[in-house]
Amino acid sequence: MLKDVTFGQYYPGDSFLHRADARIKIIILIIYLVIALAAQSALAVALSAAFTLYLAVASHIKLRLLLKSVKPLIFVLVFTGIINLFFTAGSGEPLLQWKFITIYREGIRNAVIMLIRLVSLVLGSAVLISYTTNPIDLTDAIESLLSPLKKIKVPVHEFAMMMSIALKFIPTLIEETNKIISAQKARCADFESGNVFRRIKSLVPVLVPLFVSAIRRAEELADAMECRCYRGGEGRTKLKEMKTRPADWIFLLAAAAMCACVIFLNRVPVKEVFEFWKGMF
Amino acid sequence: MSFITCRGLTFSYSPESRVVINGIDLEIEKGSYTAVLGHNGCGKSTLAKLMCGILLPTGGSVCVGGIDTADAERAYEVRRKCGMVFQNPDNQLVASIVEDDVAFAPENLGLPRGEIRRRVDEALATVDMSGYAKHSANKLSGGQKQRVAIAGVLAMGPECIIFDEATAMLDPTGRQEINAAMKRLNREMGLTVITITHYMSEAVEADRIIVMDHGAVAADGSPREIFSQVEKLKAISLSVPQVTELMYEMELDGFAMPRGILHAMEAADEIEKRAGGGKK
Ligand SMILES: Nc1ncnc2c1ncn2[C@@H]1O[C@H](COP(=O)(O)OP(=O)(O)O)[C@@H](O)[C@H]1O
Numbered sequence: 091m092l093k094d095v096t097f098g099q100y101y102p103g104d105s106f107l108h109r110a111d112a113r114i115k116i117i118i119l120i121i122y123l124v125i126a127l128a129a130q131s132a133l134a135v136a137l138s139a140a141f142t143l144y145l146a147v148a149s150h151i152k153l154r155l156l157l158k159s160v161k162p163l164i165f166v167l168v169f170t171g172i173i174n175l176f177f178t179a180g181s182g183e184p185l186l187q188w189k190f191i192t193i194y195r196e197g198i199r200n201a202v203i204m205l206i207r208l209v210s211l212v213l214g215s216a217v218l219i220s221y222t223t224n225p226i227d228l229t230d231a232i233e234s235l236l237s238p239l240k241k242i243k244v245p246v247h248e249f250a251m252m253m254s255i256a257l258k259f260i261p262t263l264i265e266e267t268n269k270i271i272s273a274q275k276a277r278c279a280d281f282e283s284g285n286v287f288r289r290i291k292s293l294v295p296v297l298v299p300l301f302v303s304a305i306r307r308a309e310e311l312a313d314a315m316e317c318r319c320y321r322g323g324e325g326r327t328k329l330k331e332m333k334t335r336p337a338d339w340i341f342l343l344a345a346a347a348m349c350a351c352v353i354f355l356n357r358v359p360v361k362e363v364f365e366f367w368k369g370m371f
Numbered sequence: 372m373s374f375i376t377c378r379g380l381t382f383s384y385s386p387e388s389r390v391v392i393n394g395i396d397l398e399i400e401k402g403s404y405t406a407v408l409g410h411n412g413c414g415k416s417t418l419a420k421l422m423c424g425i426l427l428p429t430g431g432s433v434c435v436g437g438i439d440t441a442d443a444e445r446a447y448e449v450r451r452k453c454g455m456v457f458q459n460p461d462n463q464l465v466a467s468i469v470e471d472d473v474a475f476a477p478e479n480l481g482l483p484r485g486e487i488r489r490r491v492d493e494a495l496a497t498v499d500m501s502g503y504a505k506h507s508a509n510k511l512s513g514g515q516k517q518r519v520a521i522a523g524v525l526a527m528g529p530e531c532i533i534f535d536e537a538t539a540m541l542d543p544t545g546r547q548e549i550n551a552a553m554k555r556l557n558r559e560m561g562l563t564v565i566t567i568t569h570y571m572s573e574a575v576e577a578d579r580i581i582v583m584d585h586g587a588v589a590a591d592g593s594p595r596e597i598f599s600q601v602e603k604l605k606a607i608s609l610s611v612p613q614v615t616e617l618m619y620e621m622e623l624d625g626f627a628m629p630r631g632i633l634h635a636m637e638a639a640d641e642i643e644k645r646a647g648g649g650k651k
């Protein structure tokens with residue numbers, strides 16, 4: 091189960107998305123989320139799906155990895171799909187009526203929109219941020235974007251440092267968890283059988299040593315950081331300079347324009363445009 | 372000239388707990404190579420942390436390069452002069468990418484970007500890891516991680532590096548890499564090196580050995596002097612190098628052997644002499 095964690099996994103590469111400035115990418119992510127959530131009408135949803143598709147292709151990330159980011163969501167996808175399909179009441183004639191099942195045209199529409207929206211949300215943020223952004227760049231970018239908050243004494247640097255350390259230690263802790271599980275299995279611990287409560291209870295002997303070791307690691311890391319003259323963000327300089335290129339700004343403008351389009355298309359009734367267009371001939 | 376000076380040094384982790392360092396007077400010469408021996412829990416790591424200003428003495432004083440570690444205003448000068456490499460390579464690397472980790476100390480010192488770049492490249496070259504600058508630190512071998520950790524300290528521009536059991540978690544290859552690096556730092560770059568170790572073969576390489584017991588210095592001298600006191604070392608449950616042990620056992624069996632032999636070739640020569648040989 092732990093093999094499937096894709097959060098915080100960076101796949102080095104040289105695509106347009108890899109080279110884009112991390113701060114711009116974070117802003118684009120916000121715009122992207124607005125687009126995915128705001129799209130209502132058919133045209134708007136199609137546009138937002140096209141944007142997702144573009145990001146996925148532009149990232150040069152393998153299809154297998156893209157699917158992996160959606161995989162943990164399968165259950166949620168199926169569940170929301172079914173709910174929307176069967177429980178949306180429509181105004182017109184039902185398309186299908188069999189015993190207690192009634193499906194309206196609106197049900198299909200809602201289910202499709204919901205699925206596109208969910209997949210877009212997950213896939214887009216994975217491609218924009220996790221897969222294509224070096225964790226250090228990401229935390230530097232967050233620190234830089236939030237730096238105005240330093241004025242009101244928000245510990246922005248500390249937050250960014252915590253996040254980058256957490257990202258660095260995810261693989262170490264996953265490896266350690268697997269080791270502990272193997273060690274407990276070698277002593278006949280049983281993680282696979284029994285009901286949910288038994289299984290949760292069987293995880294206690296894994297979590298306790300994991301916490302103990304994580305705390306010990308943290309103490310040692312703190313000593314090592316102090317030894318290397320760490321004293322918080324004050325007066326700290328950076329090896330890497332964050333630089334935006336013209337292409338980044340164009341990307342940002344395009345995303346903003348796309349957002350405006352989606353909001354506009356939401357208001358355009360497709361049917362009337364279609365009628366109007368037919369009337370022209 | 373002495374670089375680190377401890378005067379009547381005592382330390383306990385909290386007022387009510389026992390004294391961990393119990394009256395140590397010690398001078399470490401600039402440019403020297405010192406090994407510290409002692410069984411688990413005798414206070415070696417604590418002494419090391421006192422020497423680089425991570426812990427402050429509860430009694431007595433520690434001076435590093437003429438600066439008292441208790442001087443709060445110059446605390447970072449002390450840490451910059453005296454770096455430390457720890458046992459577990461996983462727990463001392465801060466960043467996921469090798470060069471980002473090596474840059475951590477110079478970034479903390481607030482150096483300009485060009486200078487950081489120069490120091491990172493130089494430190495990685497010194498430990499022979501230049502080819503791994505952009506690699507993920509998680510995917511390196513133990514010895515490589517530990518070399519990155521050394522580079523991370525070197526980039527700070529220290530005058531002294533303390534290795535706290537830095538080879539304890541490594542395989543034999545990794546151990547060799549780190550020992551070679553330590554020797555090079557001392558012999559070629561003139562850094563003061565202090566290594567805490569349980570491997571007698573590593574201690575033999577040093578110019579001076581300090582044996583600790585219960586938070587105090589039990590013996591202090593050249594490897595030859597220290598390892599000729601086999602009974603004393605055994606009394607505080609420490610071992611001696613294999614060859615020294617062999618010579619000691621032969622002496623117990625009635626062969627008059629010189630004390631303090633450290634290397635196999637030396638021992639072979641002595642045995643050959645006594646075997647009445649001369650045959651070559
Ligand atoms: N953070 C700590 N808090 C309290 N006691 C400690 C701490 N670290 C070490 N000690 C105690 O100090 C003594 C010396 O520890 P240490 O210097 O780590 O020994 P060594 O490195 O020689 O094995 C041990 O008895 C240990 O229990």
Ligand SMILES: [Mg+2]
Binds near residue numbers: 415416417
């Ligand atoms: Mg120790």
